[in-house]
Amino acid sequence: MANDLTLPHGAGGVDISLWRKPWAASAILAVCVITFWVTTGTTPAAVAYLWQWLPALLQGLWVNIQISVLAMALGTFVGLAIGALSLSPVAAWRVSTRWYVNLFRNAPVLVLIYFTTYAFPFEVRVLSWTFAFPDWLKVVLGLALPTSANVAEIFRGAIQSIPSAQWEAAQSLAFKRREIFRLIVLPQCVRRMLPPWMNLYASITMSTALASLVGVHDLVDTAQIASNTVSRTDFTILVYFTLLALFFAYCYPIARATRALERRHDRH
Amino acid sequence: MIDAVFAPVVAFFKPLGLNYAFLLDAMDRQAFWRGMGVTLELCLLVIPCSLAAGVLIAAALTSGRTWLALPTRAFVEVTRNTPTLVQLYCAFLVLNMLITQQLHQYGANPLTPLMWVVIVVSLHKGVFHAEALRAGIEAVPRVTLEAARSLGFSRRQLLWRVELPLAVRFALPSLINNLVDLVKMTAVASAIAVGDVTYESIMIWTQRDNVLELLLLILLYFGLLTWFVSVVGRWLETRLRMPGYGQ
Amino acid sequence: MTATERFLYPVPQVGAGAAVTHGVADRSPATPLVQLRDVHLAFGANEVLKGIDLEVGRGQAVSIIGPSGSGKSTILRTLTGLLRPQRGEIVVGGTRVDTLKTEAELIALRTRVGFVFQQYNLFPHLTVLENLVIAPVRVLGRSRADAEREALTLLDRVRLSNKAQAYPGELSGGQQQRVAIARALAMKPELILFDEVTSALDPETVGDVLTVIRDLVGDGMTCVLVTHEMRFAEEVSDRVYFTEAGHIVEQGPPTAIFQHPASERTRAFLQRTLGQGVRAAASAPDPFATAKRERLWVSY
Numbered sequence: 001m002a003n004d005l006t007l008p009h010g011a012g013g014v015d016i017s018l019w020r021k022p023w024a025a026s027a028i029l030a031v032c033v034i035t036f037w038v039t040t041g042t043t044p045a046a047v048a049y050l051w052q053w054l055p056a057l058l059q060g061l062w063v064n065i066q067i068s069v070l071a072m073a074l075g076t077f078v079g080l081a082i083g084a085l086s087l088s089p090v091a092a093w094r095v096s097t098r099w100y101v102n103l104f105r106n107a108p109v110l111v112l113i114y115f116t117t118y119a120f121p122f123e124v125r126v127l128s129w130t131f132a133f134p135d136w137l138k139v140v141l142g143l144a145l146p147t148s149a150n151v152a153e154i155f156r157g158a159i160q161s162i163p164s165a166q167w168e169a170a171q172s173l174a175f176k177r178r179e180i181f182r183l184i185v186l187p188q189c190v191r192r193m194l195p196p197w198m199n200l201y202a203s204i205t206m207s208t209a210l211a212s213l214v215g216v217h218d219l220v221d222t223a224q225i226a227s228n229t230v231s232r233t234d235f236t237i238l239v240y241f242t243l244l245a246l247f248f249a250y251c252y253p254i255a256r257a258t259r260a261l262e263r264r265h266d267r268h
Numbered sequence: 269m270i271d272a273v274f275a276p277v278v279a280f281f282k283p284l285g286l287n288y289a290f291l292l293d294a295m296d297r298q299a300f301w302r303g304m305g306v307t308l309e310l311c312l313l314v315i316p317c318s319l320a321a322g323v324l325i326a327a328a329l330t331s332g333r334t335w336l337a338l339p340t341r342a343f344v345e346v347t348r349n350t351p352t353l354v355q356l357y358c359a360f361l362v363l364n365m366l367i368t369q370q371l372h373q374y375g376a377n378p379l380t381p382l383m384w385v386v387i388v389v390s391l392h393k394g395v396f397h398a399e400a401l402r403a404g405i406e407a408v409p410r411v412t413l414e415a416a417r418s419l420g421f422s423r424r425q426l427l428w429r430v431e432l433p434l435a436v437r438f439a440l441p442s443l444i445n446n447l448v449d450l451v452k453m454t455a456v457a458s459a460i461a462v463g464d465v466t467y468e469s470i471m472i473w474t475q476r477d478n479v480l481e482l483l484l485l486i487l488l489y490f491g492l493l494t495w496f497v498s499v500v501g502r503w504l505e506t507r508l509r510m511p512g513y514g515q
Numbered sequence: 516m517t518a519t520e521r522f523l524y525p526v527p528q529v530g531a532g533a534a535v536t537h538g539v540a541d542r543s544p545a546t547p548l549v550q551l552r553d554v555h556l557a558f559g560a561n562e563v564l565k566g567i568d569l570e571v572g573r574g575q576a577v578s579i580i581g582p583s584g585s586g587k588s589t590i591l592r593t594l595t596g597l598l599r600p601q602r603g604e605i606v607v608g609g610t611r612v613d614t615l616k617t618e619a620e621l622i623a624l625r626t627r628v629g630f631v632f633q634q635y636n637l638f639p640h641l642t643v644l645e646n647l648v649i650a651p652v653r654v655l656g657r658s659r660a661d662a663e664r665e666a667l668t669l670l671d672r673v674r675l676s677n678k679a680q681a682y683p684g685e686l687s688g689g690q691q692q693r694v695a696i697a698r699a700l701a702m703k704p705e706l707i708l709f710d711e712v713t714s715a716l717d718p719e720t721v722g723d724v725l726t727v728i729r730d731l732v733g734d735g736m737t738c739v740l741v742t743h744e745m746r747f748a749e750e751v752s753d754r755v756y757f758t759e760a761g762h763i764v765e766q767g768p769p770t771a772i773f774q775h776p777a778s779e780r781t782r783a784f785l786q787r788t789l790g791q792g793v794r795a796a797a798s799a800p801d802p803f804a805t806a807k808r809e810r811l812w813v814s815y
Contacts, residue, residue, distance in 0.1 A: 111486050206350065210456075247349065255345075412638065420650060425654070429653065434639070
């Protein structure tokens with residue numbers, strides 16, 4: 001277009017057609033290279049080791065995913081309850097939930113993980129049974145705390161973003177308060193909450209990497225063990241970048257799905 | 269004399285079941301104090317560095333030059349979708365090791381672990397700043413830019429006097445949020461043994477087993493830092509507000 | 516005295532009922548200030564201008580009317596080089612606008628042509644006074660003291676002196692537009708373009724803005740107005756152009772266009788917009804305009 005305004009805003013956005021090309025191209029390249037190595041038997045030693053360690057790494061990733069899903073589920077459940085309470089007409093609930101949300105949103109996630117790891121006992125004794133309190137469960141609790149605070153905020157923000165005109169319109173149609181919530185407000189809220197909630201999940205998944213610092217045998221810990229066991233410089237480099245690649249492979253599709261969802265929601 | 273100050277504090281918390289005896293030990297106390305200083309130093313370094321990185325990344329993304337925008341875009345996507353801890357390990361354990369090996373004949377590696385933390389965390393958050401800035405730039409009404417062009421402003425004057433001031437004002441709340449996140453992220457420095465407040469606390473509690481007490485102190489300290497950043501943020505928002513635009 | 520100076524320091528006219536006169540001495544119909552010849556402009560596959568011929572003489576007020584999407588605003592934007600035509604010739608004050616290449620040339624042109632937009636004209640992060648002063652100081656290189664002095668005079672003339680320290684967000688739409696006109700005048704242009712400046716305003720404030728434009732035209736400023744205010748266009752213009760679908764369908768003096776339109780399409784458009792028979796408009800003079808005119812003399 002013949003227009004001389006500054007700062008063309010084109011190159012920043014990623015076109016669908018654009019991303020398909022580099023990833024597909026590099027995937028095809030990787031397959032070609034791997035086939036070449038396998039057929040000619042010239043696989044570099046580092047890659048051979050990586051292949052050996054891959055199952056262990058994937059198991060570690062599975063641990064991370066499990067922790068993230070559990071923490072998200074627990075955090076969402078608690079967070080919705082707290083979010084609902086934060087809108088309560090009773091001042092005491094509003095104030096206490098505000099404190100809760102501020103406390104757990106302003107605390108570093110690492111500190112919270114240390115907190116739950118060390119604050120809870122080794123094992124729990126119920127009647128005459130002893131249950132071991134596994135580390136990964138403590139990490140789940142530690143991550144569930146900031147998750148719940150963030151979900152509470154997302155929920156509150158979504159409810160408050162519904163224009164009051166909708167409430168008034170529903171009331172004038174003789175709906176009861178509970179019906180208004182169920183039929184009109186909540187369906188819209190769910191749509192509005194979905195993108196930030198998915199963002200939160202992506203960020204929780206990335207925070208699960210911190211579990212390695214409290215002794216959970218997750219992906220990062222496995223990578224460290226692998227690197228120490230094999231003890232080769234090229235393997236160390238390879239395994240750490242594989243770490244990056246594995247997390248990326250899990251989180252990037254989530255991010256793209258979130259953005260697609262946001263775009264679709266914007267058009268409404 | 270210092271003991272006189274801390275003794276009553278320790279005595280106060282003892283019946284509550286909290287053991288703050290480490291405050292009475294000079295070495296532990298100094299270690300903790302040092303840790304607090306290192307955390308503060310990290311915050312003071314990463315805040316401007318991340319903002320600078322954000323501006324550069326935003327400029328690269330919107331420059332319209334594909335050879336610059338595409339690699340930056342790839343970098344942005346990788347940084348946003350991988351954990352900071354893993355990025356830190358890659359930078360420190362891998363890149364740093366390579367650099368040390370290369371520089372072996374010339375001498376020691378000048379990059380300290382602290383510097384690596386600053387670099388990695390600044391770049392990580394710089395990406396989020398860039399997104400906020402880009403949203404701010406897109407929020408500037410096109411017609412206002414046309415009006416400025418019609419007054420005879422050159423491209424640089426337009427950018428500096430109209431586009432950026434407005435974009436920053438629109439992006440400010442997101443930027444402040446990012447900075448609060450940034451302060452919390454500095455805790456990850458403890459993973460590569462940079463002596464911040466978290467690391468020093470770990471050293472102390474492995475000896476004294478007073479994890480809860482130290483965590484409470486750390487929470488308090490980070491709470492103070494984040495509160496300070498939000499206060500400064502709110503002051504900035506008030507100073508830069510545009511009356512009549514809901515600010 | 517330039518038109519801007521006449522606007523700033525007006526000389527009261529004798530005879531309250533006299534029609535608004537234009538500075539006859541300024542009018543030189545021989546060399547038009549603005550000339551468009553066979554201008555074609557397309558956005559990608561979408562052709563917006565399909566051969567526009569337009570002329571504006573010095574000191575004339577020209578209105579462009581027509582349905583939305585007919586290309587009126589596009590014509591205005593080509594006059595300052597904000598948009599570039601694929602074909603055709605554009606001459607403004609002796610400069611070939613369509614062939615300007617460097618930024619310096621475009622800036623030189625834009626200091627001579629003022630532009631007032633429909634919305635979001637002003638810089639919301641600057642006060643009204645700073646809005647008026649920023650371009651003369653940064654683009655023309657005037658001293659801040661001079662620029663401020665003139666800005667305050669301009670504000671006085673558009674009756675907004677008490678708002679000098681206010682921010683645009685605190686003003687009503689009509690007030691913002693008056694400030695925008697003052698800001699365009701601060702550059703002392705030879706020509707001012709108005710792009711539907713009252714379309715986004717509520718009816719009470721439209722009148723204030725039209726008064727300012729009327730005064731400007733009366734003082735001999737060359738103006739090109741794209742407007743939906745038909746009665747105002749009829750009152751102040753020397754020439755009216757009716758565009759539709761990228762073509763100039765009809766042009767002529769306002770009496771011809773508004774009262775005896777030659778083309779059927781013009782008639783249909785006017786009927787749609789004025790909502791009554793075209794004849795009826797001629798017999799009923801706008802009481803609003805007469806009353807405003809009389810108020811003008813009182814305000815000096």
